[in-house]
Amino acid sequence: MVDIESLGDWRRTHYSDMITPSLRGTEVTIFGWIQDLRDLGNIIFVTLRDKEGLVQITATSKNTDAETFAKIKSLGRQSTVGIKGLIAERSEAPKGVELIPKEVRILNLAVPPLPLDPTGRVPAEIDVRLDARVLDLRRPEPQTIFRIRHEVLAGIRKFLSEKGYLEIHTPRIIAAGAEGGATLFTVEYFDEKAYLAQSPELYKEELTSVFEKVFEIGIFFRAEESHTRRHLNEFISVDVEEAFVEARDVMVLQEELLVSILNRLTTRCQEQLEVLQVKLPNVHLPLVRYSYSEVIDQLKQNDFKVEWGEDLSTPAYRALGDLHKEVFYFITEWPTKVRPFYIKPKAERPEICDAFDFMYEWIEITSGGSRVDSKQQLTKRLEDQGLNPESFDFHLSTYDYGMPPHAGWGMGLDRFVMALLRRENIRDVVLFPRDRLRLKP
Ligand code: AMO
Numbered sequence: 469m470v471d472i473e474s475l476g477d478w479r480r481t482h483y484s485d486m487i488t489p490s491l492r493g494t495e496v497t498i499f500g501w502i503q504d505l506r507d508l509g510n511i512i513f514v515t516l517r518d519k520e521g522l523v524q525i526t527a528t529s530k531n532t533d534a535e536t537f538a539k540i541k542s543l544g545r546q547s548t549v550g551i552k553g554l555i556a557e558r559s560e561a562p563k564g565v566e567l568i569p570k571e572v573r574i575l576n577l578a579v580p581p582l583p584l585d586p587t588g589r590v591p592a593e594i595d596v597r598l599d600a601r602v603l604d605l606r607r608p609e610p611q612t613i614f615r616i617r618h619e620v621l622a623g624i625r626k627f628l629s630e631k632g633y634l635e636i637h638t639p640r641i642i643a644a645g646a647e648g649g650a651t652l653f654t655v656e657y658f659d660e661k662a663y664l665a666q667s668p669e670l671y672k673e674e675l676t677s678v679f680e681k682v683f684e685i686g687i688f689f690r691a692e693e694s695h696t697r698r699h700l701n702e703f704i705s706v707d708v709e710e711a712f713v714e715a716r717d718v719m720v721l722q723e724e725l726l727v728s729i730l731n732r733l734t735t736r737c738q739e740q741l742e743v744l745q746v747k748l749p750n751v752h753l754p755l756v757r758y759s760y761s762e763v764i765d766q767l768k769q770n771d772f773k774v775e776w777g778e779d780l781s782t783p784a785y786r787a788l789g790d791l792h793k794e795v796f797y798f799i800t801e802w803p804t805k806v807r808p809f810y811i812k813p814k815a816e817r818p819e820i821c822d823a824f825d826f827m828y829e830w831i832e833i834t835s836g837g838s839r840v841d842s843k844q845q846l847t848k849r850l851e852d853q854g855l856n857p858e859s860f861d862f863h864l865s866t867y868d869y870g871m872p873p874h875a876g877w878g879m880g881l882d883r884f885v886m887a888l889l890r891r892e893n894i895r896d897v898v899l900f901p902r903d904r905l906r907l908k909p
Contacts, residue, residue: 470542473573478550484516484523489557489565498523498567499550499575501606502543504587512540516551516567517606524566525551526558531568539572546578546586546606594895601900601909612743613897616733617885623732624685624706624881627725633683633708638671640687644859646670647808651690653701664689667878669810672709673839674866676874680711685881695904696782697893698831698883702902706884708836709876715822715838718875719798722826722834723753726796733888746889749795756794759801760820766791779806789830796833796887800824809849812838826879828887836877843867 482496500518514525527540543549553567583599584592586606597604604610629635645652647666655662668684675682684707692699710718730748733741741748758766767774772787774780780788804813804821811821823837840846843864850857857864885897895901900909 470539470574470577472576475550475573475575478552478573483520484518485520487523487555487565487567488563489555491555492557492565494555495552495570496555496567497550497552500548502545502547502549502578503606505540505543505545507541512537514540514543516549522562524558524561525553525569526556526561526566527569532570536569536572539574540569543574544578544580546582546603547574548576548578549574594893598895598901598906599909605899608743610896612740613885613889613891614899616737616740616744616889617897619732619737620729620885620888621685621881623729624725627728628683628708631681631721633681633710634679636668636672636675636679636682636684637686638665638668638675638684640665640689643862646810647690651692653689653691666690667705668707669808669878670860670863672707672876673810673871673874674863676709676711676876677866677869677871680872681708682710683708693904697895698886700882700894700898700901700903703883703894703898704881706879706881707876708878709874711872711874713875714873715800715824715836715875718836718877719757719800719824719826720754722836722877722879723755726755727751727753729888744889748888751796756792756797757800757824758792758797760799760803761801763788763799777803777805785830785832787830788827792827792829795829797827798824799827807837809846809853809855810839812840822875824877826877828883831883831887832880833883833887834877834879836875838873838875841867841871841873843871 478497480497480499482498498516500516502514503517503522504515506513510529512527515522516525527537529537550573551569552571553569556566556568557564558566582603584596584603586603588607588609641655641657641662642665643662645663645666646669651666653664655664665688667688668686672682672684686705687702688705689702692701708718730751733748764774764776767784767787770791772784774784801820802823804819807821807823811823813821825832826834840849847857847864850860882894882898886894891897
């Protein structure tokens, strides 16, 4: 029976990456998890992992007292420990350095057998990995994905803030959804029926009449029935909205954001990209813009059965991905019928609207457009789409306070990271994905 000890007055003096040969002879206190342990009898090699990396600890029956040696022998992989020891040079050790342990505190034991191999040597199926996600995340690859995701997010915030957009937070509990009734989750809101927000659409539009340039990065909800590699029931949307501009202006913003993030990853994440063996795509601005009509023609010319006016199906998108050599491109000028009520139809050809999608190969990353800015037209658009304008009274009333012409977009952060890191499944880039079949962990 191993005794679990408390942290007591021990505090970390060094992270693993600070342990270098030049510090030989220094006594340090480190904390972390047993990533690997090789017990050769009179010598035990332990690899300890902390948030910065790995460090080797070498205990021998000669250099370590009997009690500490026995304690180290008893440790299982992924147990949580604190170790006090001396830094020593050893040419065979990774980075030429190791720790000679003097004292060990066992802070918690991992219980074998572990459901997957956290060293990554034995690959596991995605469902096994997601069921034991916290353990899965101890592998270098998923950890690296989330470190890069952090950089992407930090880069987006920096980019938009520096361009003068104000970060906002809009409600998650709402009275009427903007993105179609089929994907609304219902919640009981005391005596009323409410919904989980699918996007910040209406609120971000309203706020252009105050702050002019706004952005939101938030979790949104869609009751997607389909189980695909690019849909989740909870996802992060990066939303931008701006007054006195049109779709074409915010498309330029999208392009600049893409380049800014690619540059940021190139300068700050080389090591991580190597762990993932990812080569970032080369992008030249302006990106290609195909109109919806052009895309339909391209599909038809390649014997794909599709009619003008239809929304594009998954097989149609896949075919487009094969047809287009560009990694990133736009599809513009969509049929008004297949776009939400808040997108502005073209004055000269109202069957077409000023909407666009920003695409990565065959996957839509962003949707956006110029918005309807007249109350009368918005009321009519709601009716045309079979929606009751009274349910949107809270939104329509803001049009009486001076609504500017405005445009914006919503970008799926998870899909964006998936595209940058060339992952096949959105679940790889989400810590605890929620899909039709997964509510836990
Ligand atoms: P849309 O519904 O196209 O547009 O959503 C915008 C982007 O959000 C991402 N996304 C999803 N990602 C993962 N799982 C899902 N279930 C999911 N649903 C959407 C996609 C998509 O391109 N209000 C508009 C945006 C706007 O016009 O500003 C909107 O929500 O990457």
